[in-house]
Structure formats: structure tokens, C-alpha cells
Amino acid sequence: MASPPPSPSSLGLLAVKRHEPELISPAGATPRELKTLSDLDGQEWLRFVLPLLLFYPNSPSMEGQEDPARVVKGALAMALVYYYPLAGRIREGPDHKLVVDCTGEGILFVEADADVNLEELGDSMRPPCGFLDEVLCNVAGSGDIIGCPLLSVQVTRLRCGGFILGIRLNHTVSDIFGLKQFLEAAAELARGAHVPSRLPVWQREILNARDPPRVTCTHHEFDDIVIDTGSAAIMSDPKNMAHRSFFFGPREVASIKKRLPHHLVSRSSTYELLTACLWKCRTIALEIKPDEVVRLSCVINAPGLGVPRGYYGSTSVIAMVLSKAGHLCTSPLGYAVELVKKAKEMVSEEYVRSFIDASVIKGRPKHMTVRNYAVSNTTKVGFEEADFGWGTPVHGSVASAFPWISSYVKYKTRKGEEGIVVPMMLPERAMQRFQEALAKMIDEGTAADDHCGGDSTTIRSKL
Structure with missing residues (x-):
């Protein structure tokens, strides 16, 4: 070779x-x-x-x-x-x-x-x-x-x-x-x-699917959707895409949490908060028509399937929720948080079995569309035991951004602050609008620290 x-x-x-x-x-x-x-x-x-x-x-x-x-x-x-x-x-x-x-x-x-x-x-x-x-x-x-x-x-x-x-x-x-x-x-x-x-x-x-397969839950991820080929082509062209990452430390998370109604503040995890915030800001940035349906796909590790210790295949499914773009963009953040919670709550053992069965019945259709945002939380993976003799890695994670999906990555800055980094890939103009929407969401002002020649951006609330 x-x-x-x-x-x-x-x-x-x-x-x-x-x-x-x-x-x-x-x-x-x-x-x-x-x-x-x-x-x-x-x-x-x-x-x-x-x-x-x-x-x-x-x-x-x-x-x-x-x-x-x-x-x-x-x-x-x-x-x-x-x-x-x-x-x-x-x-x-x-x-x-x-x-x-x-x-x-x-x-x-x-x-x-x-x-x-x-x-x-x-x-x-x-x-x-x-x-x-x-x-x-x-x-x-x-x-x-x-x-x-x-x-x-x-x-x-x-x-x-x-x-x-x-x-x-x-x-x-x-x-x-x-x-x-x-x-x-x-x-x-x-x-x-x-x-x-x-x-x-x-x-x-x-x-594997049951015999015979049977769909017992709702799976919007397998809906037949008319794909906007023009928009899909734009999102698939690497020359058109901007790559950024956004760091969310305790201050950023606290600022976003101020957007929630009182009854959701103590009930909402950091994952739910960030997912709702990013989905909303991304939808605003893409300028999707208000009546269009947008989708959020939460990649969730399947529970209670009797998977033995040592199993190394995929154990994740997608839980999808829908919203009209206009309603998502104009509603308070709590609306999106409730949808994220709904997606997580859907995933039971029966949901997973139904998901697998639906994929076989539908002929394993593709999930990703231009109006879909998928989120995968990898913050708990950890490569701490991968010590080849030089000690543990100072950092290990998914290394890239993708047009349809964001992977949440645990990260410690060189200043020692721990938080979550979220890589994002969007068309250049949409990326600018995304950063503006996110800055407004954080609400306390921003300062950008550029790394990698401008390929990473930190959204930072003022001290």
C-alpha cells in the first residue's frame, strides 16, 4: 500500500x-x-x-x-x-x-x-x-x-x-x-x-431482531422523509463547512440554566441542558422555515439487555423527538429541555427491541437528514486505563466534527478547568449565526479564545 x-x-x-x-x-x-x-x-x-x-x-x-x-x-x-x-x-x-x-x-x-x-x-x-x-x-x-x-x-x-x-x-x-x-x-x-x-x-x-419482528413503540427515526437534496448537498460539501468547538464549563452551564423555569432547574442534567440549548441554537442558525419539522436524535446506551461483561459491539439506539422549527426557536428553553427528557424516558428494554425490529422491517433506512441533529455523549468513556507504559493519556476523544452529529467530550483546559467540549460542523454563515445565538443564550457576554488557527472557539461568560 x-x-x-x-x-x-x-x-x-x-x-x-x-x-x-x-x-x-x-x-x-x-x-x-x-x-x-x-x-x-x-x-x-x-x-x-x-x-x-x-x-x-x-x-x-x-x-x-x-x-x-x-x-x-x-x-x-x-x-x-x-x-x-x-x-x-x-x-x-x-x-x-x-x-x-x-x-x-x-x-x-x-x-x-x-x-x-x-x-x-x-x-x-x-x-x-x-x-x-x-x-x-x-x-x-x-x-x-x-x-x-x-x-x-x-x-x-x-x-x-x-x-x-x-x-x-x-x-x-x-x-x-x-x-x-x-x-x-x-x-x-x-x-x-x-x-x-x-x-x-x-x-x-x-x-438481533425478534422472530417474528414486531414494532411496539413509536420510532420517528424510521419515518419516510422527503430529503431536501439541495440543503443536503450543502451540508455534505466539506469546502462549504466551518469546524468549531465550544467549551462549556461550570459558568457557561450555570448561565444557560438561568433560562429554565424553576421546576426544571434541579431536575435537568447538564446533558439535557446542553442538548436543548444546542438544538435550539443550531435550528436558529440553519434558518429552517417555521412550519418545517426538525428532529433531535439522542444516541442512548441501551439498558437491561443482558449484554455480558466483555461485549464490544454497539449497544446504542436512537431516541428521536420532533418539533416545528418555529416553535422550537421562539419558545423558552424549557420547551426543548422537556423534549430531551421525553427522548431519554422513551428508552426502555422494550423500546430497544422494538427499535431493532423496526430497523429490520424497514430495511435499515438511513437516519440522518438535513433537519436532524444527533447528539452522542462520550464524556463517560474515559481512556484512563489505556496505559502502554507512558502513563495515561492527557486527553483522548473523538477527534472530529460531523455535519449531523455532535459528540460531547470531557475536557480539561490548559488552565485546569474541567468541562465539556462540543464540536460542531455547519456552513460558514450558519456557524456565524450559531455563535451569535449561543452567545445570547449564555447571556452574560462572550470572549472567544481561538486555537488551531481559528478552528476551535470557546464561548466564555464574563468573569
Whole structure:
């Protein structure tokens, strides 16, 4: 496979020199078999490649002793003996059903070097990362879902002795929690363990449709919708899109909470508050006609399904609520908060079973539309146990923004303030309107701290 040529960051932050990409196969013998993904894994909305970055500091005990690329490469090979489906390839069978062909071909691996210290990166580590293309392996074809490596990994050594672990995950085979489990297993093996403390469990049949499938709940996410192709084309054109991220610390959250009626203040979580606020501001920014229906898709981890410890497939479903755009934009924030609460309350075990059944009956339709905003909360993932010998990463998260979905990311600023970062991707003019609407929502004034050459923005209430 040809390596893409090294290119300096368009932001001037770092230039990376890559070695030739290679495939890492399991370090021992593994079964050659077909393993079927669950009906939940095969959802259309999961058929994409998820980019993640983990940033590791220098460890004095490892300095001059070990090469992080060599250590990570060896640990991944050992972990693949247990997680051998990850070394295979996705195939598509009848009825759009996905299977993993456990070929043992391996995952894609690249080692690289960057002449920069971790400390120099500062808050540019938070998503959307402006130097993503430099630290993330993107060999031609590796972003496809069918017939390509399920994981692509790049280890970028830094001048200070630390390194960046860049990962591209085929989301159909695992979610971010499953990836965390795999990385923790590899890290344990790197530190000398003979067997991972948590062994992987496949058992994807647990989340298959019932026989016969039966829809018992309302699922607007599977409604037949007329898509505005013009708007969809605009949202899909990367040249037209602005990438920003917004930091919400305790002061921002407190400011937004002042917008709520008294009876909702103590009953509303930070997730509910931010989701309602962002949905409203995004709808205002897109200037959707008042009578048009807009949708909020909350990605929620499924409860009570008997999923065993060690399971690393997707366990999330979508809970969707609707509103007329005009009503959402002009109503008090409490209206949107109540809708978010409604979405969360819908998700029971029966809802999940009905969701899976509906997806099979409907032929696994796509969920994302131009008038839909999806939110995924990854603040509780945590990569604290992914210690390959250099200690835990100073930050690890989804690394990019997407047109239809925002991932909530736990983040600590270089000033030590903890909060949530939300990456956002919108057309440039809509992004300007979004920032204005959000500033009004926070209400106490704003100050913008730009990082990554303007690709990240902090909405900050005045002190």
C-alpha cells in the first residue's frame, strides 16, 4: 500500500514524517470463520469510520528505553489474538446484513514523527483537531466500510518523548466503549500481562431482531422523509463547512440554566441542558422555515439487555423527538429541555427491541437528514486505563466534527478547568449565526479564545 506523502499542517503547528504503512496481524493463531454482526451493529447510521486521538506525555522512566511505536505495535498484535475479528474484513450478505470474515489479514499501522512537544499543542488537542490529517492514518480506501481494515492506527512520536495515538475505527464492528476495551487489553499486555483482565465476548445475536419482528413503540427515526437534496448537498460539501468547538464549563452551564423555569432547574442534567440549548441554537442558525419539522436524535446506551461483561459491539439506539422549527426557536428553553427528557424516558428494554425490529422491517433506512441533529455523549468513556507504559493519556476523544452529529467530550483546559467540549460542523454563515445565538443564550457576554488557527472557539461568560 502506498503511503500518502507527508504534508505540513495547514495550521503551521506540526509537520509529520510517516513511514510506510503496514498490516499488523494477530501474534498467534486465530480461527478462520464468519462472524455475523448484530442487527444493531448493522444500522446505516453506524456505517462510517470514527476518528479518535489519544495524547500521551513523556514518561521519564521510558525515556531512551522504549520506542512507543514498537511497543504499541507489539501490544496490538497480542491483543488481536483475543479480538481476532478486528483483524478481519467486513462483508455484506443478503438483505444488507453485515458479517466479519475473520481472515486474520490485520489492522493498518503507521509510525510517524513530529518535531513538536506535547505542551506546544495546548488546547488544540480538543476536537475538531486542526492537524487531524497529519496524525491520523488515511491510506486510500482505509475509510471504506466493506473489505477494508477495521482499524487504522498511527503512532506519532513527539520531540518531548510523548506520542499521539491516532485511530480510525469502523463503527459497525464496535462502538467507542468497545474500542476502549480493546485498547485497555493491549495496554495491559504491553505492561507485561499474560492475558487481558477482561476477555472479549462476541454474542452479537443478543441484539438481533425478534422472530417474528414486531414494532411496539413509536420510532420517528424510521419515518419516510422527503430529503431536501439541495440543503443536503450543502451540508455534505466539506469546502462549504466551518469546524468549531465550544467549551462549556461550570459558568457557561450555570448561565444557560438561568433560562429554565424553576421546576426544571434541579431536575435537568447538564446533558439535557446542553442538548436543548444546542438544538435550539443550531435550528436558529440553519434558518429552517417555521412550519418545517426538525428532529433531535439522542444516541442512548441501551439498558437491561443482558449484554455480558466483555461485549464490544454497539449497544446504542436512537431516541428521536420532533418539533416545528418555529416553535422550537421562539419558545423558552424549557420547551426543548422537556423534549430531551421525553427522548431519554422513551428508552426502555422494550423500546430497544422494538427499535431493532423496526430497523429490520424497514430495511435499515438511513437516519440522518438535513433537519436532524444527533447528539452522542462520550464524556463517560474515559481512556484512563489505556496505559502502554507512558502513563495515561492527557486527553483522548473523538477527534472530529460531523455535519449531523455532535459528540460531547470531557475536557480539561490548559488552565485546569474541567468541562465539556462540543464540536460542531455547519456552513460558514450558519456557524456565524450559531455563535451569535449561543452567545445570547449564555447571556452574560462572550470572549472567544481561538486555537488551531481559528478552528476551535470557546464561548466564555464574563468573569
